[in-house]
Amino acid sequence: MIDLVSLDALRAVETHGSVVAAADALGFTPSAVSQQIKRLERQTGVPLLERVGRGVMLTGHGRHLVEQGARLLADLEELQAGLHQQAATVAGHVRLAAFSTAMRGLIAPALPRVLASNPDLRVSLTEREPWDTIGLVAAGQADLGVVHSWGDVPLSIPGHVARTTIGHDLAEVIVLRGHRLAARTVVTPRDLAGEDWIATPEGSICRQWLLRMYEGTGRLPRIAHVSMEFDSHLALVRAGLGIALVPRLGRSPLGEDLAAIEVADPVPSREILALHRASMSDSPAIAALLTALDARRGSPL
DSSP, X not given: OOOHHHHHHHHHHHHHSSHHHHHHHHTSOHHHHHHHHHHHHHHHSSOOEEEETTEEEEOHHHHHHHXXXXXXXXXXXXXXXXXXXXXXXXXXXXXXXXXXXHIIIIIHHHHHHHHHHOTTXXXXXXXXXXXXXXXXXXXXXXXXEEEEEETTOOOOXXXXXXXXXXXXXEEEEEEETTSTTTTOXXXXXXXXXXXXXXXXXXXXXXXXXXXXXXXXXXXXXXXXXXXXXXXXXXXXXXXXXXXXXXESTTOOOOOSSEEXXXXXXXXXXXXXXXXXXXXXXXXXXXXXXXXXXXXXXXOOO
16 A cells, blocks of 8 residues: 655655755655665665656656546545544644745734643744745645735635735835834835845745835845844844845844834835645644734734
8 A cells, every 4th residue: 555654755855956956845855865765765666766866856757656546645634623623623734835934924813822721733844935935835845834925926826725915014114213214104216216125035926026026116226235134134234234125024124223214105015925725724733823823803914
């Protein structure tokens, strides 16, 4: 009989492209993942991985097993969710992936209350960028994901992944108190022409939105410094090295030396979404976490 844990390991290798990356996503060692796949090869009697250079890829048999096995894993997931729903039990292990500011500003304040109320529930947290989170949820490597979508910047979510809006967040321009714009309540991108920006890396959703803000001005934002973490953005603004566009969610206190200014035309607003596979829609654990994370029901956003 095919071992479902081993099948999940093979699916992780296909999703992440290597045994090492699959092990990181699953929380196992690379050796454990390799052993699971060897067990699966013994059970099926066919080779499932082949070596290509220094890496591996799935054989035709391996791809077929993952494609067909995905239906089996989804059916099993739906069966488990239905059983828990009938028993009205918030229990089990939920793997939750989310972006950094959601971890700080949304999940960290809300999760302890859920766990205290449901001692049979276990939640594992992983910090990932939205695109990575979508892939993890879609492939069954995470059970619940929290992502953000800025304005009209596209976020492609597969059809078998259900989405729930759990809040909205605004970003503001952060400047030093002595900056020429510090006394303004609202600015537009035209007011910010010529400023040195501290921005997230190229290709990130937040960088894409900063570029969209400048559309229609005839200019591009002048990126002086690049940092992934918004706490670092605040530190660099505080050092007088530029200005930054920083969301409110999970933002550290500005103190007396920094000022936050609202932006208009366009307003930098992002939608916060929770994602789970449709096969888990009946899961009381997923429902309990969605309720706890819904900013419109009292979570801090």
